[in-house]
Amino acid sequence: MNKTVNQKAWFLVLPVLILVAFSAVIPLMTVVNYSVQDSFGNNQFFWAGLEWFEQMLHDDRMWNALQRQLMFSGIILAIEVPLGVYVALNMPKSGFWASFCLVVMSLPLLIPWNVVGTIWQVFGRVDIGLLGYTLDKLGIDYNYTQDSFDAWVTIIAMDVWHWTSLVALLAYAGLKSIPDAYYQAAKIDQASRWAVFRYIELPKMMGVLMIAILLRFMDSFMIYTEPFVVTGGGPGNATTLLSIDLVKMALGQFDLGPAAAFSIMYFLVILAISWVFYTVMTNLDKKGG
């Protein structure tokens, strides 16, 4: 077959190119621009090379924030994924209660981030918050504004409350797609409940579960609004996650150079982790095909 060569076809790609340029490439290049220059008042810029990168890499501040960030993402994944799967397994399969559960579980997903933050900020307050007040009256020493452990518990509980539904809904969709014959065959083969989960439900859920993990990881790795509203990164720097730290640096201190270098490294980390996820997922698919 003869292939027609028509260079004009490139014009068809142009709209996408322009769109991507404006939405991603140009803003990113601005950041790159800042990261290699030092700025003074009056819009004076001086070439700084990789100085900012070097400085950031030798600074404990970014490393500490990264450590906190990884801990946060790790903990919420360790809670939300098993919990979401557990919830999905116990949801009714059909009928009124199935729809009811779906609606109730979707509710937290619809609430805007800063509203979620505000809800938990108030909820946890010792003076007027239902949770804080109750714990206080029960004699449990809880104060998320002063105790860093309590602050962590609060933001993790908030994230679990907000996002477990997403994992549960995805897992539920995965479960629903399993034909009845699998369960019937398992009964005939006298498989235990655990074996049914391990050999039927889990493998069939793996695809959607990987997507859930990826989504939850990315989202939690970039989280800003909710913890910021609740703790503002405190007490001290206890809950200063990467985004919060970055904003503090860029807007609070107006250190544009280091902040830009920080941004780029942050972006590269996310890119690298996404790539790992992508590779793992496509490998799973290949094995599945």
Add this chain to the structure above:
Amino acid sequence: MARITLDNLAHSYLPNPKSEDDFALKELNHDWEDGAAYALLGSSGCGKSTLLNIISGLLNPSQGRILFDGQDMTQATTAERNIAQVFQFPVVYDTMTVRDNLAFPLRNRGEDPAYVAARVQEIAAMIGMEATLDHKARGLTADAKQKISLGRGMVRKDVNALLFDEPLTVIDPHMKWELRTQLKKLHHEFGHTMIYVTHDQTEALTFADKVVVMYDGRVVQIGTPEELFERPAHTFVGYFIGSPGMNVIPAQIEGRRAIVHGTEMDLADGYGPVNGKTAIGIRPEFARLSSDTGLPVKVRRVEDVGRHKLVRAELFGQEINIVAGEDDRIGPDMTRVWFDPAHVNVYADDWRVAPQGRAA
């Protein structure tokens, strides 16, 4: 191994069935003899799978009892019934190897590992999958997966019955024949009671000692392939078995004579008064074209199907089929059809009427 008795069994998927139409499986009494091979034949949606699932315990019947060797098992779990069942679409445990798949039912029963290994080898040889034993089950073709399902069904020796729910649907024709042969061999060797659901008459007739024909939630006939062919108890059996099916022609029955649209013909036996919607049924194999005897027909079409010719003809405005020999001459003078009286059955309201002085 056990004799399985269905006692007044019926099932409806509705919570409060009112009329008989609400029942997917209408009231049924039947003994499945120990060690026999049955085929459950019928068109889609006639209740075959429902019946199978009730026997294996996946479904609780709305009424009636199931007895294994006289012992009531209606409320027993699938595990207690110890039955193996193979489904229409392949069910394999994706993350396991073929070997683990085959071993799964045995391991779940806590069998000795050495026995499991030996038994898996045996079954793998039977389904021709020895070479792929250590492959993961995912990624295999549909028919390989179905072979694994079959293998898992056959791996337990002590089962009370082996149930197959259209297991060869996804398998290619050559393998189909081979697997069916394997199943028959297995049946001869171990003498399990086997119930094989299918809508393919060839499959049913070649597999089973006895064929159970179901129609609209009801068992209409149970018999050997020969009985089903010679004396279909219901016009549905006549249509469904045979290729093409039986011709059913409305007729009045008077003693030893049938009157078809005012034309008389003789019957082999006498009948008492027959009421209702009466008809005669004649298989195309027992109808002959003739130039002088029989009922008047117009030949519409002749199809040569190789071993014989298939004649489509019109009898009083109704299309009938006639099988003619490969060398028979079919000329313009063939204006009559003759029905061999010995093979004419009489039906009233679709059910066969036994001639007087003879049992059905």
